Amino acid sequence: MGNSNDHAAVDTVSGLQVRAVSVDEVAEWNRALNFGFLRPEVAVAEDLRRRYWEPGRMLAGFDGERQIATFRSFDTELTVPGGAVVPADAITNVAVTATHRRRGLLSAMMRRDLAAAAERGSAVAILAAAEYNIYGRFGFGPATQGAGWNIELRRTRGLREGLPGVPGGRTDFVTMAELRELGADLHERWRRTQPGAIERDTLWWERTSGEVRAPGDEFKEPFAAVHRDAAGEVTGLVLYRIANKWDGAYPDCKLTVSEFIALDLPTAVELWRLVLSVDWVSRVEVPKLAPDDPLPLLLQDPRAATPHEGNGDLVWLRVLDVEAAFGARSYGAPGRVVLEVDDRLGYASGRWALETAEDGTGRCVRTTDDADLALGASELGSLYLGAETASRLAAAALLTELRPGAAAAADLLLRTPLRAWTPTEF
Incomplete structure (x- = not known):
């Protein structure tokens, strides 16, 4: 993969190129986005898309000179339990033309963006998943629920x-x-x-x-x-x-x-x-x-x-910096649970001790102690804001309880007075 610091860097995958688009390429990027979102009849909104453009944050897949995949991200603040905020990489406008699916374009754009986000200091990345089965392989898990x-x-x-x-x-x-x-x-x-x-x-x-x-x-x-x-x-x-x-x-x-x-x-x-x-x-x-x-x-x-018939998950989250993310939020009870996290992209991989105090503060630090729970990066993302419970994930065989009672203990620590939600689509 190319250097995430270099906005001009080009990544090659399956004979196709992935790179950031220049501001002069925004109109064609918008056309590719409309096509990927099954709306080829919609006119290009070049002036609007130029306002969204930031150097290095609007990516495209190229087949020769033609754009056949789109991806955009922007920085935002995410409120976490307790009222603090963490820097988040918000991902949107992801599309791949039907003729170029399953050739690694999404993976190349996602890996490039996450690497850059981690380098900038984003604690988490978030997105809204149009389809359920796409983003788990990148470490994202459903993290908010709506209730219309x-x-x-x-x-x-x-x-x-x-x-x-x-x-x-x-x-x-x-x-x-x-x-x-x-x-x-x-x-x-x-x-x-x-x-x-x-x-x-x-x-x-x-x-x-x-x-x-x-x-x-x-x-x-x-x-x-x-x-x-x-x-x-x-x-x-x-x-x-x-x-x-x-x-x-x-x-x-x-x-x-x-x-x-x-x-x-x-x-x-x-x-x-x-x-x-x-x-x-x-x-x-x-x-x-x-x-x-x-x-x-x-x-x-x-x-x-x-x-409401539209109720369901909206924001999906993946943790990029475990210590920063879990150190920012508050907790429901004092205690200690050791997590063994499997993250194929490496950001959250390893064994982590989640330690919380009486005053609601906590930290998550690396440890060599025996693990209490084993889970993937997607499940870690689902647990982070408190919208999901370890006990339910264990019941669904999405999380493994290595110590009896550890899932319930983790739920006591991670419980929140308000379940996570955002009304803002992005």
Whole structure:
């Protein structure tokens, strides 16, 4: 493989070349991405893609002069249990043209990017896996779960009585320009409270608000409402759209929530009260919500909320620096568990002692002591944020318990008050 420091380095695999693209090659890269994502009819968004371009971070596979594979990464911060953040390499826009599959292009791009990320000091790498069986071989494991809901308003009859509200607070609709400013500031405060959350840059808010639109985007301006407390501080935000549908003379509209942020329960109650009381709406769809969100229990009839069909894993994670990653997060109990990790790419390979203290701090250091659990890098990634348990992995034969009771002991250490989740697709 080429030197990860050299942006001009070329790797050769199966007679094909892998290298970083220049800013002048971004249009062709975008065309290859659209083709790989089965959207050849979508026009190239060259100006937008140029804003995403960073030296050495936008890779392509070449067959001669033609780009036939794409890959991009960017730096972000990942919130971990306890509220600290770690530097993360976020991977996206991965595609290989159907005519060039199984020739090592993805492996070459992935290995190149991970090597560069480790050299930059990224503690972990993250991605969203469109297909389950692709990324495990690179040491990634599912690390966050979503828990969306479909709510039948005719059955639930709204929120329970007696829920806490915000005395002196108010909820107001805002413009898209106000959304960009207020939403960005609110998310910056909120993301430090949610394990699994990542940053959002200016471009994310520009696309969400419709200021920047790309070919293929199906933008429909949402209703955007913010909640302020009695002091005027923004404490919550909701974005939703309504599909206008009638059953003869009767309204039968569906409201879909695309964004929901609340810094506390009283704010959430005020925002849900708005969402669940819109005229003409009979169904509310909330595709993206944290797995610990209490929404169904806030309803008069929780059975009126049924799991959303899109629920499942979103962010996959692989550990690049074991000591940095595990030293940053907090832990649920004091103790010690020794892990034997098999990592085919080498970043997490070896025997590690996870040692945690009464105050919730911990460290993971190399040891020669006998191992308690044996697992792969993918399973280590699934355990890191607390979204998965060692006991369940052991029951599924994805982790081997070398000392009886070690899986349960590890779960006590790794347990978190909030399960990992991110609402930000990337």
